[in-house]
Amino acid sequence: MQRDNGSGDATPGSPSPTHGGRLRHRKRSSEVHPDVNKSNGANLLAYDKNKYKSMLVRTYSSLWMMAGFVFLIYMGHLYIWAMVVVIQIFMAKELFNLLRKVNEDRQLPGFRMLNWHFFFTAMLFTYGRFLSRQLVNTVTSDKLLYKLVSGLIKYQMFICYFLYIAGFVWFIVTLKKKAYKYQFSQYAWTHMILLTHALMNCFNNNTDANALLEGFLLPASLIAINDVAAYFFGFFFGKTPLIKLSPKKTWEGFIGASVTTMLSAFVLANFMGHFQWLTCPRKDLSTGWLHCDPGPMFMPASYDLPGWTPQWFSWRQVAIMPVQWHALALGLFASIIAPFGGFFASGFKRAFKFKDFGDSIPGHGGFTDRMDCQMVMAVFAYIYYQSFVMVQDLSVETILEQVLRSLTYEEQHDLFEQLGKLLARRN
């Protein structure tokens, strides 16, 4: 190789002086950079070829993911739900493996299984509740299955608690003298993972309680848009570093991404609001086509454009859905607060000195790396929906429907009497 190099057009020491100067200059200008590169393991500028290769891989897998995502959206609620479950399992796997020490684990057979025991207990707990609501709608007849399922649902909380306690006892019984500290920190770590599991679960609560759009698609895509926009703005205009924690992020990227995200949130909400597939809530476990009366959220209201629009502008009115204003709030959050989820993850990685959470997605690292902002956003979307969107349309009709749907005759009568008493007391 050296001979080849020597016979080439340039001496090995100086391939092209300007290039070398550039390199050095760039390195000096950002003091923090070498640190990052070291911790990330890949020296971006030096191995140019590597960089593009990794970008290619990354783009490929991004495209695959996007395609899969769109396909799943097309398939419907149940499949999205399944996707979230799969992501959860992968995330849990990555996180469980993260702080595990091999030689301590060898002394503790079955400790790994305990983690999974806790995980599936949590799963049963969260999805049991979800299933209970949906299944009752799906299975309506008085068959044996129905009774079995409803019995399970009724005691679901107890069963989960029982399983948890079993795991707890198991943990205590398998405590070993030499590994106390390791075991306890693993236990705490397991619980922290379950916490993230609960956060992820907000996605499902969203798809469960309301339309795909508000709950799932819009927040997820806003985060993606924000990431991409921040990357590009930072790439082209980035000068001022934003935060010490991740030195690649710049103020320019941050602000540019915010504006882009807000705008696209506003536009995307309008666009998506026209599809009934996205706007109708699903109330059972079926996968068929959805028809519904779009709620007041999706009724376009026309606004007159003020007089200052120029004459040549053909539209005098714009039709804006109320949901778009909510989308603005989501966009604001996605662009300003949600990146902190990413900062948190990168700080965490730095604190425990590893590069990625896993290697499940080629070019991207683990699932957890992609999901850090999504989790923060999912919780926000859920809570936002609960406090500002859902309460308003809790009308007499919905409550009546709820009463007729979920209560037995006796319970309905009971409710009727209690309500009567209340009204009488107020008079």
Added chain:
Amino acid sequence: TVLRTPTTRRSCCLFQLGKYKRPPAANQLQAARNCPPTRRKARGRRPEVRAEPRRRRAPHPSFLFSNRAALSKSYPTLAARLPQSSFLADSGPRRRPPLLAPQPRAVLSTRRISLVWAATRLFPFPCHRNKNWAKFGCGKIILAKTLARLSPALSPLANPLRFSHSAASRRRPPINWSAAGTALDRGFSPSAGGPSACNLNLTEMQKDTSQGDASPSHLGRVRRRRQPPEVNTDGNRANGQPLLVNDQNKYKSMLIRTYSTVWMIGGFVLIVYMGHLYIWAMVVVIQIYMARELFNLLRKSSEDKQLPGFRLLNWHFFFTAMLFTYGRFLSRQLVNTVTSDHLLYKVVSGLIKYQMFICYFLYIAGFVWFILTLKKKTYKYQFKQYAWTHMILLTVFAQSSFTVANIFEGIFWFLLPASLIVINDIAAYLFGFFLGRTPLIKLSPKKTWEGFIGASVTTIISAFLLANVMGHFQWLTCPRKDLSTGWLYCDPGPMFKPELYSLSEWVPQWFPWKEVALLPVQWHALALGLFASIIAPFGGFFASGFKRAFKIKDFGDSIPGHGGITDRMDCQMVMAVFAYIYHQSFIAPQNFSVQIILDQIIRNLTYEEQKYLYQQLGEIFHERQLVQS
């Protein structure tokens, strides 16, 4: 004050410091002169001593009564029956009058001790079968000490100098006991330079102790007793106070513990009497203390100094969590309390409506704050603290929100589980103390199978009985649906309606009761008792394992004698969650959803809408009846 003859290095030192009443014999002095440098050497020497013929053990010095005449004043028969060797003053010509002028108090304590001594004669406790007995000097002494402790100033055990008749202690000036204690601790710690101090004193002591008798058989005895409980020494070390040596300390701590227990129970009863709101307040206070203890636990002061405001962040998260958990309760209860359309009501209902959002906002603010205050050198520490904060909030608030939910379901559901845990603790202690032999789990070597099983039986029985007693008070059984504190009247649910069971076939003729009235809730109480006795102790194991893993003695020092509040609450946490879930799954589900929907209606609909809903429901029922008929 272990009043034995010196054998090991440890007891040598004790001896020099005057803790031994009985001066050692010549051969013991010889042994003491070359104080064995380590315990292992002392063990190695054991066969020598054992080779000597064993004599019957002389009565413990604390049981030596001053003279036969004094005893016979109060207990003539006993005095007549006791052997001569039981009396200090009469036992030999060389005995001298008491050190201090005889006081009436001494007679009192003598009487007390003699009673106990007689009792231990009547009930010989099998000390060789139970290491707990061995710990306290083989059976006879424990009761004596316990009783004598009731009047600490009077007892010869607590105040050995005053009652000591040995020549050694008479000639020497009084000893500063606290200084001696610290010296002892220093001397016995494996690293410190104790031995030199030991040897210094020894030469002085030799002069004094040449007269006086002692039984060499003691030597072997003591040593043998020290060795067997291998596990115990471990436990003692972890607990920081070697039980055998610092007896005085032990009884002092027991006294403190008893005092604070009595205070706690008194306060608890008062609070239960005051009502739901006060119990809630108590839970909140306990929570704050627990959180404080736990926050302080894994904190490193050197790292904290570099991070101003990090502590505040913990508390920020804490109060956010508090707002979140209690906001939900408030929302349910307040709506019932404030029914009119006042301004306050509107403000409150607005707050409740957006409560989740506000909490989330606060949390996110804390989250951003955390990320902005991350410092390069302390990343790992900060992330660990963050995780730790979340774990604390999880445990503290999961537990307490369930507890509060239990309280508003009726104090019964709070009081019964809590008292079952207490009963189980006490019963396990007593059973383990008197009968315990087989160690239960390596994690906490003091727990025994006997204590565990005995406590289980006791707990289940008392659960059954307590539920019956508590079930008769409406104050305890009625749920509270608003935030008032007034008296409660309600129709006791079917759970609390007594049912008669006839006993006629089972019970012999002479038994007066032919029927018993049992409440259905008693059967559920059995389940609670089962859980409290079998699973809840694992909460304690968890806590003790945690303490061991992170090498801490107690979680805090909030309650004198007990350690921190967290130490007392470990089992309670597990139990409160169980009680809530049990109640929700097996007892309350009937009108659960009706209540929820009714809450929704009241909270979200205006008066007109409610009326409209009522009318519509009525119409639907009317139609249904028409269809059916």
